[in-house]
Amino acid sequence: MTESERAPIPGYLYCPRCGQQDSPRGAPEGCSRCGEPLSYEPPPQGAPAAVVGAQDWPYTALLPPVPPVTLGEGRTPLVPSRCIGPQLGLDLWFKVEGANPTGSFKDRGASVLVSVLRAMNVSAVADDSSGNAGAALAAYAARAGLRARLFVPEHASPRKLAQIGAYGAELTTVPGPRSRCEEAVRKACRDDPALVYASHNTSPYFIEGLTTLAYELLEGIPELGPEWHVVLPVGGGGLLLGLARGFSRMGRAGASPRLHMAQPAACAPLAKALLRGATSPEAVEPLATLAEGASIPKPHRGRQVLAAARASGGSAVAISEESIQRAQEKLAREEGILIEPTSALAPAALSPLMADGAVPAGAHVVAVLTGTGLKAL
Numbered sequence: 001m002t003e004s005e006r007a008p009i010p011g012y013l014y015c016p017r018c019g020q021q022d023s024p025r026g027a028p029e030g031c032s033r034c035g036e037p038l039s040y041e042p043p044p045q046g047a048p049a050a051v052v053g054a055q056d057w058p059y060t061a062l063l064p065p066v067p068p069v070t071l072g073e074g075r076t077p078l079v080p081s082r083c084i085g086p087q088l089g090l091d092l093w094f095k096v097e098g099a100n101p102t103g104s105f106k107d108r109g110a111s112v113l114v115s116v117l118r119a120m121n122v123s124a125v126a127d128d129s130s131g132n133a134g135a136a137l138a139a140y141a142a143r144a145g146l147r148a149r150l151f152v153p154e155h156a157s158p159r160k161l162a163q164i165g166a167y168g169a170e171l172t173t174v175p176g177p178r179s180r181c182e183e184a185v186r187k188a189c190r191d192d193p194a195l196v197y198a199s200h201n202t203s204p205y206f207i208e209g210l211t212t213l214a215y216e217l218l219e220g221i222p223e224l225g226p227e228w229h230v231v232l233p234v235g236g237g238g239l240l241l242g243l244a245r246g247f248s249r250m251g252r253a254g255a256s257p258r259l260h261m262a263q264p265a266a267c268a269p270l271a272k273a274l275l276r277g278a279t280s281p282e283a284v285e286p287l288a289t290l291a292e293g294a295s296i297p298k299p300h301r302g303r304q305v306l307a308a309a310r311a312s313g314g315s316a317v318a319i320s321e322e323s324i325q326r327a328q329e330k331l332a333r334e335e336g337i338l339i340e341p342t343s344a345l346a347p348a349a350l351s352p353l354m355a356d357g358a359v360p361a362g363a364h365v366v367a368v369l370t371g372t373g374l375k376a377l
């Protein structure tokens with residue numbers, strides 16, 4: 001299907017770097033002028049979408065006005081810390097995103113992305129992910145009746161591949177470095193005109209879905225503002241961008257909570273850049289890490305993520321493998337919450353952020369626990 005055959009949706013796409021506006025038809029990977037991944041702006045007063053089935057999105061007026069493909073994602077538990085918060089002297093809350101339908105926050109993004117592509121009459125989607133994003137896209141494609149192809153590196157975890165395959169997605173293993181998977185998706189899309197690159201890294205609609213985490217936090221904590229701190233694992237940084245956009249859209253642009261990024265020391269291009277005052281990601285040579293979901297050496301939206309974290313007054317830390325493992329165990333044994341190692345970056349970041357003075361003693365903090373530990377056992 002050529003781009004002109006796709007149905008347009010209301011709203012517009014724009015480039016956060018150069019301001020160029022693009023048609024919301026199709027799934028462009030970046031700005032036609034400078035290549036930067038695009039943002040989506042819904043129509044001023046998003047009309048309520050036509051409801052398909054019994055369920056609707058809870059924040060439908062803030063999302064692209066298309067019929068939703070939903071599995072009841074979001075509405076995840078906000079749980080006070082029993083142990084770590086009191087030990088550190090923090091008012092600490094956990095947002096338990098592992099409670100989403102496929103086990104991670106990526107379901108928020110996949111729900112909106114797949115809904116938009118279906119509304120554009122797309123019938124088949126492709127992405128490169130061996131982890132949570134792949135599972136989320138496969139599940140929502142199945143729900144929407146779309147064909148899904150996932151390109152994964154050959155060293156991907158068999159358990160995560162099994163989850164993606166269980167939703168009926170076609171898996172293609174790609175030898176060599178991670179970047180080869182992206183090249184393989186692009187080639188497959190060129191060879192099969194029905195196939196659309198539904199990239200969780202560059203799609204503006206995926207980010208739109210992630211804004212719902214900000215709306216939910218504001219609903220759960222009405223006083224959430226600049227006195228509050230949100231600590232989250234960062235790989236590509238989509239979740240941080242989604243939070244920043246969500247808070248901004250709710251009129252909290254100048255009164256957002258501080259967004260602190262936690263990256264594995266083994267691969268910390270954004271944390272290093274933020275701490276050095278740089279505006280684009282540092283060049284890094286990634287090492288092996290337990291936090292595989294946050295091992296993104298060249299984040300596509302790196303400049304945007306750094307600008308958003310900085311605008312919120314947030315800081316960054318790079319976490320050792322030992323701290324990741326310790327935090328994961330502590331969450332399970334002392335808080336009763338089983339999380340994957342990537343999610344453990346958030347609680348592991350609390351002590352270093354306090355030591356740096358970024359989070360003061362007695363502060364109000366939300367740690368986002370991005371994914372379940374069930375896939376990592």
Ligand SMILES: [Zn+2]
Nearest residue numbers: 015018031034
């Ligand atoms: Zn541009």
